[in-house]
Amino acid sequence: MNIRHHVGDDTLMAYVNGTLPEALSVVVATHLAICPDCRRSVAMMEDMAGLLLMESEPAELLAAEKSLAEIFEGGEEQAPASDDKAVSADRYHTGVPRPLADRMPTSLDNIPWRSLLPGISHYPLARGSAGKGKGTLRLLKIAPGKTIPVHSHTGQELTLILRGSYIDDLGRFQEGDIADLDSDIQHQPVADTAADCICLIATDAPLKFSGFFSRLLQPVFGI
Template structure:
């Protein structure tokens, strides 16, 4: 998986929407219902905030629908297997329709509706846990991710603070809900998505104007590097 994909690199970037987007291959997985529950949550939240990707999703759905129509008649058992790969389209039309036709979020804390449904409330209801200097977190109860050593968490980072430098033993997707952060030369603000894989080493730092709140999802444990890497790795292992 590519480290960071900007689906709208060919378009003008404006303050009206995100500039770092869900990759096309993940949109296809989302449309066909083959994306994991955790990553589907991130995709649905991004779609709620991103008019560009809602437009891209329509194109992906049209392509997938065309592929279904072109399936050559086969014996029933084989046909069922062929169609099964696209069965998720119908099953996901509700969430997609909601995301595609979403209006600017009117909730006071600006949470996308798919995330609000998972939380059963807003940010005021989140029971934050201290996770280090300038960092608070809240783990969402998604058993499959935890069994693989990954996580699905809300992160709240104080202005100017950041996560320790780290690499990845799997894939990671981060969606900015409010505020923003930098990672190297890249800047991520509300609605932006950053995708990192084992080839990426970074140290996200919250911007100075306000706290940064993100939805962060990993498939496998992070591997902290730098001078204090060993300490952070041990701390993460025992606090999981």
């Protein structure tokens, strides 16, 4: 797998610090399970955080240690091993890495897709029982040649490609790539292969569609 698009440093740091909303954290954790480069970046950030803790006053250290323990509880999912081997062991019967598999109702091939527009379907995913933070988490399927309406973002959006690929103004995104987008970005992804493009998408605020028809659909589909 040749991953060319990675999680931004600010997003990775928020993930390490435990301040990233849960929906976005699921996408980051799923990407980390298949991306050795980003796992190495996370390991470096953890080391830096550890050094800062060592330099803290004793009273502050106790509180910080408690905070870190909460952040990295169940650490295999939050911070996968930073080697270069594919983490195939994390792929269950669902056909996706473990952080996402834990939230899948069935395999990726058997998802009960809900139609949004001709050739475009989605499936909302439940967040963890803790319900931490805000945002939405969903799977999106784009048929070959189909285009997502032009939109920007009122917050952050993370899109991880699980199968197929799409192309937009930022380049070509294929399996394993992640698009880390903020409110400065406007784009119009189009599936560019003969296969469906299936993505895992998390947002912490609603999208902002440009077209009148698309804006009418937004409250109906909750995106």
